[in-house]
Amino acid sequence: MDVIHDDYQVQFDEASSTVRCQGSFRLHGDEYKPILDLLINAADMKPATLTLDVRELQFLNSSGINTLSKFILQVRKHQVSQVVVRGSTRFPWQEKSLINLQRLLPELKLAIE
Amino acid sequence: MSNDPASPGPKASRDELFAAAEALRRRVHELEEEKRDLEVMLETSSAHADHLAEELEAERNDLATMLEMTTEHADTVEDELHERAAATLLKSARELRMIVEATPAPVMISRLADGEIVYANVMLGSLFQIAANELVGRKALDLYYDAADRQPLIETLEKEKSVDRQEVRLKRPDGALIWVEISLRLLDFNDEPSILSALHDITDRKAAEERLQQQVEALRVELEETSSNSQLARTTGTTRFENLDAAAIKRGSTQLVAVHSFRGGNGKSSITANVAALLAADGQRVGVIDTDIQSPGLHVMLGQAGMDLRHTLNDFLLGNCGIDQIALDVTSRLAEPVPGQVFLIPASINPGTMAQILSQGYEAQRLAQSFFELGELLGLDTLLIDTHPGLNEEALLTMRAVQTLLVVLRPDSQDFEGTGVTVQVARQLEVPRILLVVNQLPQIGQRQAVRERAKGTFNCDVIAVIPQSPEFMLFTGDGPFVLRNLDSPVTLALRQVAHGITSVTA
Numbered sequence: 366m367d368v369i370h371d372d373y374q375v376q377f378d379e380a381s382s383t384v385r386c387q388g389s390f391r392l393h394g395d396e397y398k399p400i401l402d403l404l405i406n407a408a409d410m411k412p413a414t415l416t417l418d419v420r421e422l423q424f425l426n427s428s429g430i431n432t433l434s435k436f437i438l439q440v441r442k443h444q445v446s447q448v449v450v451r452g453s454t455r456f457p458w459q460e461k462s463l464i465n466l467q468r469l470l471p472e473l474k475l476a477i478e
Numbered sequence: 479m480s481n482d483p484a485s486p487g488p489k490a491s492r493d494e495l496f497a498a499a500e501a502l503r504r505r506v507h508e509l510e511e512e513k514r515d516l517e518v519m520l521e522t523s524s525a526h527a528d529h530l531a532e533e534l535e536a537e538r539n540d541l542a543t544m545l546e547m548t549t550e551h552a553d554t555v556e557d558e559l560h561e562r563a564a565a566t567l568l569k570s571a572r573e574l575r576m577i578v579e580a581t582p583a584p585v586m587i588s589r590l591a592d593g594e595i596v597y598a599n600v601m602l603g604s605l606f607q608i609a610a611n612e613l614v615g616r617k618a619l620d621l622y623y624d625a626a627d628r629q630p631l632i633e634t635l636e637k638e639k640s641v642d643r644q645e646v647r648l649k650r651p652d653g654a655l656i657w658v659e660i661s662l663r664l665l666d667f668n669d670e671p672s673i674l675s676a677l678h679d680i681t682d683r684k685a686a687e688e689r690l691q692q693q694v695e696a697l698r699v700e701l702e703e704t705s706s707n708s709q710l711a712r713t714t715g716t717t718r719f720e721n722l723d724a725a726a727i728k729r730g731s732t733q734l735v736a737v738h739s740f741r742g743g744n745g746k747s748s749i750t751a752n753v754a755a756l757l758a759a760d761g762q763r764v765g766v767i768d769t770d771i772q773s774p775g776l777h778v779m780l781g782q783a784g785m786d787l788r789h790t791l792n793d794f795l796l797g798n799c800g801i802d803q804i805a806l807d808v809t810s811r812l813a814e815p816v817p818g819q820v821f822l823i824p825a826s827i828n829p830g831t832m833a834q835i836l837s838q839g840y841e842a843q844r845l846a847q848s849f850f851e852l853g854e855l856l857g858l859d860t861l862l863i864d865t866h867p868g869l870n871e872e873a874l875l876t877m878r879a880v881q882t883l884l885v886v887l888r889p890d891s892q893d894f895e896g897t898g899v900t901v902q903v904a905r906q907l908e909v910p911r912i913l914l915v916v917n918q919l920p921q922i923g924q925r926q927a928v929r930e931r932a933k934g935t936f937n938c939d940v941i942a943v944i945p946q947s948p949e950f951m952l953f954t955g956d957g958p959f960v961l962r963n964l965d966s967p968v969t970l971a972l973r974q975v976a977h978g979i980t981s982v983t984a
Binding site: 424425426427430431434438457458461462465466468469 | 554
């Protein structure tokens with residue numbers, strides 16, 4: 366189920382209900398489908414708390430933020446899970462862009478380290 | 479007449495009238511129920527439509543939010559990348575400056591469009607004997623001794639994208655001539671297409687070459703006069719040598735190969751001894767003559783260290799013995815049996831004899847005579863002549879006598895420069911074939927690059943690039959290294975040398 370590539374990796378840890386994203390997301394359009402499928406699958410498992418850990422995600426392009434938005438909308442649809450997004454100040458885009466996910470899901474918790 | 483029970487005819491009875499009234503009441507009731515159903519349906523549809531509209535509105539809002547988020551994210555990433563690119567550019571420019579400042583070679587950067595110098599390092603200032611910043615702002619063209627020399631370089635640069643080690647004349651502000659080797663590359667400097675020029679001052683070398691050329695010319699005249707007076711250099715016994723006319727040697731006669739290097743200590747004698755062993759292993763009769771009478775050493779490589787050398791080349795040159803007395807058959811000293819034979823003609827290591835020949839001198843023509851006579855006397859296929867390093871009279875005389883000159887060099891700048899002089903002199907002396915052997919290559923991965931550089935620099939065939947090998951350099955076993963280390967990379971390279979030498983007669 367994990368998406369492993371030379372430049373990026375996405376892994377879902379069921380035990381902790383955590384999706385970890387690493388590397389650089391520089392894909393286009395349909396190339397994001399495997400990642401989106403993994404994220405939707407995690408949302409459909411409806412855990413009480415669902416964590417999205419992007420602390421090691423160095424780069425995310427526009428299609429990438431779009432993919433994360435679709436994931437948040439799927440979680441919101443179920444109205445079951447509390448979403449926690451963990452980011453890092455090491456990559457400036459995270460501080461500026463991740464907070465916008467709360468516009469889709471105001472209850473989303475953001476933890477920038 | 480109507481059939482409708484609710485519309486009795488004019489002659490309807492009372493019962494009929496009641497029945498008609500009842501039917502009308504039922505109809506009214508049905509209509510009222512239908513009306514209520516329609517009203518409920520209308521309400522349901524409206525509610526559903528409202529719900530759909532709300533959902534669509536919510537989706538529209540989500541999409542609008544996502545669009546805004548995506549746009550904002552794109553702006554953020556774009557800014558970040560732009561800042562990073564600008565920082566990288568700045569860093570690159572700083573690093574380029576640091577590298578160029580630290581480079582012990584004169585370097586400048588000029589704009590491609592108008593040739594204006596936009597950067598000059600301190601070494602360039604030293605070359606032109608003015609402060610580096612005074613060169614900035616001048617036109618590169620003004621640095622050329624002959625302005626016409628620049629355009630062909632620029633044309634080559636634009637076509638080939640690089641220019642390497644081209645010799646060109648520049649001039650100092652006071653008009654003094656400077657010879658340089660110049661290498662050019664295209665690069666963007668301060669966002670403008672520019673030319674990076676790296677220079678190497680070869681003014682002294684050019685002057686030395688000119689002096690050497692004059693000496694060579696004088697020697698050539700002297701040799702030509704000697705040759706015309708005596709056929710000694712051309713004919714001995716039944717073997718005819720026509721090397722002075724730069725023609726190939728006649729079939730079946732000895733091939734004379736001089737092994738030379740511009741500097742000492744680069745493995746020339748080791749290569750000579752080992753190649754002799756390889757040729758003998760191929761069945762050849764090989765002679766090896768040590769003409770390095772100032773610092774002989776070839777005998778050690780062929781198992782004669784500490785032996786009593788009764789007659790040497792020195793004795794022959796001084797007229798103290800005949801040519802038939804100085805050759806030693808050392809085949810049995812090769813430690814491994816070979817089908818061919820190796821004869822050593824050693825130089826003396828007796829201090830008195832060495833001093834005598836160095837102080838008295840000898841008839842130079844006698845040296846060349848020894849090559850021809852030995853070849854004939856011993857029926858040699860190949861005579862390898864180990865020369866004294868550098869360009870002394872013996873070396874020049876030897877070059878005039880041989881068909882093949884094997885130049886050994888190490889892959890460093892001093893040897894490259896010296897070899898350039900050697901090759902130039904050899905060409906002036908009309909040596910029929912000049913071959914290069916690069917020895918002591920530190921990194922085997924650079925073999926092809928070094929081979930191409932040597933071939934490109936000297937326009938000669940590079941027949942082997944021998945890797946650096948402590949085992950080879952420090953070999954102290956019996957006999958030549960190549961016969962004891964058949965699979966060593968050094969042995970393989972030396973086989974290429976042997977093959978390169980013999981291929982001319984194949």
